[in-house]
Amino acid sequence: MRHLLSAGDLDLAEACLILDTAAQLASVTDRSVKKLPTLRGRTVVNLFFEDSTRTRISFEIAAKRLSADVINFAAKGSSVSKGESLKDTALTLEAMGADAVVIRHSASGAPHRLATAGWIQGSVVNAGDGTHEHPTQALLDAFTLRHHLRAGTGDLAGLRVAIVGDILHSRVARSNVLLLGTLGAQVTVIAPPTLLPFGVNDWPCAVSYDLDDVLPHVDAVMMLRVQSERMQAAYFPSVNEYSRRFGLDVRRLNLLPPTAIVLHPGPMNRGMEISADVADSTRAVMVEQVANGVSIRMAVLYLLLGGMTDEDRRDQL
Amino acid sequence: MTAQSMVIRGVRPYGADPVDIIVRAGVIAEIVKAGTGSGRVVEADDLIALPGFVDLHTHLREPGREDAETIDTGSRAAALGGFTAVFAMANTSPVADTAGVVEQVWHLGQATGLVDVYPVGAVTVGLGGEQLAELGAMATSPAQVRVFSDDGKCVHDAAIMRRALEYVKAFDGVIAQHAQEPRLTVDAQMNEGLLSGQLGLTGWPGVAEESIVARDVLLAEHVDSRLHVCHVSTAGSVEVIRWAKSRGIKVTAEVTPHHLLLTEDLVATYDPVYKVNPPLRTSADIAALRAALADGTIDAIATDHAPHPHEDKDCEWAAAAFGMLGLQTAFSIAMLTMVNSGLLDWHTLADRLSVLPARIGQANGHGQDLVVGAPANIAVVDPSASWVVEPATFASKSRNSPYAGMTLPGRVVHVFKAGKASVLGGDLTC
Numbered sequence: 001m002r003h004l005l006s007a008g009d010l011d012l013a014e015a016c017l018i019l020d021t022a023a024q025l026a027s028v029t030d031r032s033v034k035k036l037p038t039l040r041g042r043t044v045v046n047l048f049f050e051d052s053t054r055t056r057i058s059f060e061i062a063a064k065r066l067s068a069d070v071i072n073f074a075a076k077g078s079s080v081s082k083g084e085s086l087k088d089t090a091l092t093l094e095a096m097g098a099d100a101v102v103i104r105h106s107a108s109g110a111p112h113r114l115a116t117a118g119w120i121q122g123s124v125v126n127a128g129d130g131t132h133e134h135p136t137q138a139l140l141d142a143f144t145l146r147h148h149l150r151a152g153t154g155d156l157a158g159l160r161v162a163i164v165g166d167i168l169h170s171r172v173a174r175s176n177v178l179l180l181g182t183l184g185a186q187v188t189v190i191a192p193p194t195l196l197p198f199g200v201n202d203w204p205c206a207v208s209y210d211l212d213d214v215l216p217h218v219d220a221v222m223m224l225r226v227q228s229e230r231m232q233a234a235y236f237p238s239v240n241e242y243s244r245r246f247g248l249d250v251r252r253l254n255l256l257p258p259t260a261i262v263l264h265p266g267p268m269n270r271g272m273e274i275s276a277d278v279a280d281s282t283r284a285v286m287v288e289q290v291a292n293g294v295s296i297r298m299a300v301l302y303l304l305l306g307g308m309t310d311e312d313r314r315d316q317l
Numbered sequence: 318m319t320a321q322s323m324v325i326r327g328v329r330p331y332g333a334d335p336v337d338i339i340v341r342a343g344v345i346a347e348i349v350k351a352g353t354g355s356g357r358v359v360e361a362d363d364l365i366a367l368p369g370f371v372d373l374h375t376h377l378r379e380p381g382r383e384d385a386e387t388i389d390t391g392s393r394a395a396a397l398g399g400f401t402a403v404f405a406m407a408n409t410s411p412v413a414d415t416a417g418v419v420e421q422v423w424h425l426g427q428a429t430g431l432v433d434v435y436p437v438g439a440v441t442v443g444l445g446g447e448q449l450a451e452l453g454a455m456a457t458s459p460a461q462v463r464v465f466s467d468d469g470k471c472v473h474d475a476a477i478m479r480r481a482l483e484y485v486k487a488f489d490g491v492i493a494q495h496a497q498e499p500r501l502t503v504d505a506q507m508n509e510g511l512l513s514g515q516l517g518l519t520g521w522p523g524v525a526e527e528s529i530v531a532r533d534v535l536l537a538e539h540v541d542s543r544l545h546v547c548h549v550s551t552a553g554s555v556e557v558i559r560w561a562k563s564r565g566i567k568v569t570a571e572v573t574p575h576h577l578l579l580t581e582d583l584v585a586t587y588d589p590v591y592k593v594n595p596p597l598r599t600s601a602d603i604a605a606l607r608a609a610l611a612d613g614t615i616d617a618i619a620t621d622h623a624p625h626p627h628e629d630k631d632c633e634w635a636a637a638a639f640g641m642l643g644l645q646t647a648f649s650i651a652m653l654t655m656v657n658s659g660l661l662d663w664h665t666l667a668d669r670l671s672v673l674p675a676r677i678g679q680a681n682g683h684g685q686d687l688v689v690g691a692p693a694n695i696a697v698v699d700p701s702a703s704w705v706v707e708p709a710t711f712a713s714k715s716r717n718s719p720y721a722g723m724t725l726p727g728r729v730v731h732v733f734k735a736g737k738a739s740v741l742g743g744d745l746t747c
Contacts, residue, residue: 085628112587202511
């Protein structure tokens with residue numbers, strides 16, 4: 001594995017390797033000295049063309065726990081707004097010797113361009129591109145699901161997961177449909193038809209417009225952030241109508257099987273797609289998702305840059 | 318003093334038996350038995366003569382974007398591609414929406430002299446879609462504009478489109494519509510389908526083209542005027558145009574070489590060289606477009622040659638400009654997709670590349686049959702040649718060809734414009 005651009009690039013073995021590695025690395029977080037020397041002398045650049053403090057910090061902590069040198073490059077304003085071009089930024093980073101570039105960009109495919117256009121030699125990690133993908137989010141979601149519902153090992157065969165909300169614009173949904181499918185889970189996406197992508201019926205998941213129908217039959221439900229500006233573009237009539245039909249409130253929480261958990265990639269719109277009561281309930285695992293994000297990103301950087309065998313890894317740990 | 322004769326020796330008109338075509342004083346003076354003509358000899362053994370190609374749809378970028386192309390470099394690219402006439406779209410800077418701008422383009426084209434450059438006039442002021450440009454002034458200017466288009470933008474307002482169609486009847490003009498419903502294509506990046514959903518790129522649905530084509534053919538019928546549909550890209554548009562023609566509506570249509578060959582699958586590379594408007598579609602659309610070009614539903618092949626400087630393509634997809642080069646590859650793509658597939662022969666290919674586009678655009682003197690007395694606008698091609706596309710060698714100022722590295726069949730060898738050689742042996746004569 002040289003880059004991580006799409007969750008669809010991972011086969012079952014690779015996905016499980018990342019999850020297993022993350023599980024091992026998670027133990028570092030429990031130590032008093034939260035640091036491994038693995039990536040000492042390697043440089044990781046967080047190249048963020050879009051604001052995302054939480055994702056950027058998560059990658060930063062992950063890289064630092066592996067002793068990498070971390071540079072945060074907030075490239076506000078891409079070539080779209082006539083700032084420095086993606087290419088020139090990439091050439092600059094290459095000249096400075098970046099071993100890995102973690103990129104967040106508003107343009108779908110920007111990480112793919114960075115990895116394939118010949119501008120840089122290092123590894124590229126997609127930290128969210130436009131409405132395309134966010135593979136480390138899907139990995140941390142899978143990790144969280146596995147921890148709660150599969151005792152922290154193996155794949156997710158047979159696990160039933162609902163993903164609810166703005167599927168059309170969600171990179172989290174795209175990566176999760178691909179990754180959870182690879183891991184054997186049965187995914188159902190639920191949204192008003194206006195917020196489902198054209199051709200969704202050919203995706204490797206089920207599709208529903210009715211949240212109440214689906215909830216009794218899933219092991220986990222993932223609520224997606226819905227931006228209220230979608231309302232201006234007539235994707236739905238009003239925030240209230242959306243919330244009534246697709247929001248997760250306590251009544252709907254009680255439709256879930258008793259062991260089912262609630263995920264949300266954050267940041268949440270409390271009162272829109274998720275009620276405050278649900279967000280703060282014991283079924284909600286959002287805080288764990290954040291913690292698991294660090295472990296997953298450590299695992300990804302480790303596997304991309306460490307270049308070590310499984311035995312090396314066991315020895316070090 | 319009698320004019321000098323030039324003998325195109327051993328050439329096969331439309332692939333028929335070899336003859337000598339003798340060109341004198343700008344016209345085809347004689348057609349005689351191969352090897353018997355006298356004059357300055359241009360060897361053309363086993364080569365095929367076709368009427369010089371006519372491109373209804375090019376972007377020469379001058380005035381305003383001379384970093385991408387000029388009338389001079391675009392004319393060179395056109396000549397090397399076998400063209401003797403091109404229509405230069407109006408979306409320049411300033412927009413070709415006044416007699417002054419179209420006259421300038423016309424004169425620059427004549428000064429270069431390699432092809433006849435016919436300026437297309439804008440339909441609306443500044444391509445704004447709100448107020449008709451001075452179509453009559455452009456029509457009566459020395460440029461004698463007959464084709465009007467806001468290409469790059471759609472004349473989306475139905476009332477403006479109706480008035481434009483009506484107004485140009487006074488001077489037998491035609492409105493060439495870029496059919497794209499703007500509200501259905503906000504921020505659109507690629508064909509809307511399964512792939513756009515997977516790639517996270519905003520879709521450009523076929524219905525955004527088809528709904529405008531349907532509206533416009535009905536308007537053209539209602540006001541009994543001439544409509545030309547630019548760069549038809551979907552099977553649905555083909556069906557609408559076929560229906561309209563069956564009703565006797567005065568509609569003509571063009572298809573680009575890239576829409577005859579390339580599919581949306583290329584977008585999965587996120588390489589903006591494949592970013593074009595209308596977008597690359599599906600193999601089913603390609604099959605429908607080829608069939609429509611073969612049966613005459615679509616009249617013409619037009620390149621939509623759209624040069625862009627490297628920096629406008631060497632970036633992320635969303636930031637990149639729409640458009641591809643087409644002039645120097647059009648003949649090869651046409652041969653590959655339509656002749657080698659058996660859908661067209663050389664005669665009918667000449668109709669699509671020359672005769673019909675010349676008629677639609679009223680490029681008088683172009684698109685004439687290769688007979689004695691016709692203006693000597695001739696493309697001589699080698700059907701057995703093949704070549705590897707190297708955009709760096711193109712005469713165009715830009716390099717954004719989607720065919721880079723591909724091996725294509727057929728080469729343009731000699732080109733004569735008004736009896737004067739513009740290309741000999743694959744090279745420009747000046």
